[in-house]
Amino acid sequence: MTMKHSTTTMKDIARQAGVSVMTVSRAFKADSSVNEATRNRIREIAEDLGYVFDSTAATLRTQKTNFVAVTIPSINNANFAETVDALSDRLAEAGMQVLLAYSGYDLAKEELLIEQLLRRRPEAIVVTGGSHSDRARRMLSNAGIPVVETWDLPAHPIGHVVGFSNAATMHGMVDHLVAKGLTRIGFIGGDTEADTRGADRRRGYMAAMARHGLAADRLIDAGKPPISMREGAVAMGRLLDTLPDTQAVICVSDLTAFGALTECQRRGVRVPQDIAIAGFGAYEIAGISHPTITTIDPQCRLIGTQAAEVILQVLHPTAGQDIAPRLVHIDWQLKPAQTT
C-alpha cells in the first residue's frame, strides 16, 4: 500500500524479497520451479507494493501478445456484437484476448485501423467482409499471421474465410416471397459503395428477381449505412408514395425493416395483408415485433466461434493437420414471419 506505483517493477520486488529478478519472474509463472515459500513471499510483496505486471515488456521479450485483432464496421450493431462476443468467448478459453476496432463502414478507415492493429503484433486478425483497400490487402498478406475474412465469401480471399454469400440469402428471400405469390417486390438499402455486404444483398435481390423474370425496379436508396429505423421509415414512405401497388419489400436489415413496418402502421397500411416486410439479421426485434418480420439468420455467433476455431487450429496445428487456408461456409437460415 505505497503510493506512486506507476513504476513498481519486478526489480523493486526482487530487492525487497532479497532474490533475483528472475526468481520474481518465475514466481508469477504457474509451472515454473520456485520454492513455495519464496513464491508466496514474492506474491505478498507484489500485492503489497501494488505491482501490476507489465505485459509490454513481456511481449517484447517473448514475441507473444496473446491477442487477436478484430475489425467490424460498427460497434453499434447487434449482429457484429454477437460474432465478436462468440469469438471472444472461444478465444478466452484458449487464453487469448480480442482487440476490437471499428471502421464506421469506411474502407479508408479500415486500412488505417489494420495498420494500427498490426503494429501491436496480434497473433491473428479477423476482418469483417471481403472488400478492402489495396494497401490493406497487402498489409494483411504480408503480416505473417493468420487472416480471417468473415461475413462474406470473397472471390479472392486473403487467407481464411468464415462466411456466407450475402447475395445467396437474397435469392432465398425472393424465392420465399415469390412462392407466396408476390411479384411486385421492392428493396430498401443503403449507398452501394460503403456497405459492401449490403450492396451484395442488393445485387442478390436484383439477380433473383431477374431469375424469376420479375422487374427489380422498386429500389429505394436510403442513404449512407448503417440504415437506421428512422431511415427505413422514411424510405418506406417514399415507396408507398411512389409505388403504392408494391406487394413486398426486402430491407437491408431488420432495423430498417422495423422502421418500414412502423411507417405502415402509422399510415394504416396492413402488414402483411397489404404489404409484406422482410429484413436481414435475425435481430431480436424481428421475432417479437407485432407483426413479426421475415428475416435471414446469418448465424452470427457461429461465425465467431468458427473464426476462433480456425485461428486456434492454425496457430496450434496438431499433427497431421494441414495448414491450407480454411474456407468455412456458414449456413444461413430463412426465418419466416409468424402467421398468427
Next chain:
Amino acid sequence: MTMKHSTTTMKDIARQAGVSVMTVSRAFKADSSVNEATRNRIREIAEDLGYVFDSTAATLRTQKTNFVAVTIPSINNANFAETVDALSDRLAEAGMQVLLAYSGYDLAKEELLIEQLLRRRPEAIVVTGGSHSDRARRMLSNAGIPVVETWDLPAHPIGHVVGFSNAATMHGMVDHLVAKGLTRIGFIGGDTEADTRGADRRRGYMAAMARHGLAADRLIDAGKPPISMREGAVAMGRLLDTLPDTQAVICVSDLTAFGALTECQRRGVRVPQDIAIAGFGAYEIAGISHPTITTIDPQCRLIGTQAAEVILQVLHPTAGQDIAPRLVHIDWQLKPAQTT
C-alpha cells in the same frame, strides 16, 4: 515484396539503406531532423520490405502507450456503444486509441478485465458504473493513471466521475406519470445484484412512489440482465395476468419496454389508453415504435465526450488548471411519448 516479414525490423531497413537504426527511427517521426532524400529512401525500403512499426518496443522505451482502456457491461448495447463511440472520436483527435473490454454485467469479470487492461499500461481508464469489487477499486486507485467512472454518481468515487443519478431519473419518470393522473405504476427490471444501474433505477422508482404516498408493490423481476425484449414481453404478461388494473409500467430499458409493448399489442391491450409504457435509454426504437415510448435520454454521447475531455485535461494540464478530481454532472432528459 519479400516474404516472411513477420520479423522485419528497423535494423533490416538500416542495413539496406546503409544508415544507422537511429536514422531509420527518425525517418518515421514527423518532426525529427533527417535529410529529406534519406527519409524518402528509408520509407521506400520500409514499404518494400513490408515493414510494420512495432509499437510494443516503442512503448517499452517511451513509456507511452497512447491508449485509454474502457470497460462496459455489454458490447451489445446501443447506449454504451454510443458512449464509447463518442469517447473514441474525441480521443482520436488527440491521437489516442481506445481499448475496449466488456464484463457481461459481472463484477468479478470486471475485476479480471481491469487487471488485464492495466497490464498493458493504458494512459487512463474509463469504467462504467460506480460499483466494483474491492480488489478492482484498489487496483484502480493504485494504477497511477486517471480513472473515470461513468454512467453513475458513485458515493465514493475512485477518481473522476462523468455521470448522472440513475435513481433521480426514475423520480423524474414517476413525477411525469403521476402528473398525468396515473397512480398504479409498476416496474419491470432485472436481478438486483448484477446490473447496478438497473438496481439504482429500481430503488429510485420505489423512493419516488413513496414520496408520492403510492405503493411501489407492482415489481416484476425479469431475471438476469440484460433484460431483452422477449423477457420484457414475458414480464408484461405476468403483470397483466396478476395486476390487470395497473395504469403504467416503467421498464429498466427501452428494449424491455418495447417487448412489453408488443405483449400488450398481442393481447389487445391499448397503449397508452389502457396502460402507459415507459423505458430508459432513448434508444431509437423508443422514438419510432407505434406508439412511441416515454423514455429518459441519458445523453450517451455526451458522457463519452465529457469523459474524453476530462482525460485530456488531466493528462495535459494547461497552466493554472487544477488536478483535482473532476465531477461532471450529465443532465438527462425525459422524452415523453408522442401523443398523436
Next chain:
DNA sequence: GCAAGATTTGTTATCGTTAACATATTTCCC
C-alpha cells in the same frame, strides 16, 4: 576561406521482462 551555427547522422544505454544457460542446494536411493 574560415569560424560559428545549423543540420544531419551515429553511439551508447535503456525501458521491464524472460530464454538459455550456469550454479547452488536438496532429495533420494542403493
Next chain:
DNA sequence: GGGAAATATGTTAACGATAACAAATCTTGC
C-alpha cells in the same frame, strides 16, 4: 555416505525501439 537426479536460484543477453549525448557534415556571413 556418496553420487546422481531433482529442485531452486542466479547471471547474462536479448526483444525492438528511442532519449540523450557526441560527432560529423553542411551553410552562411564577413
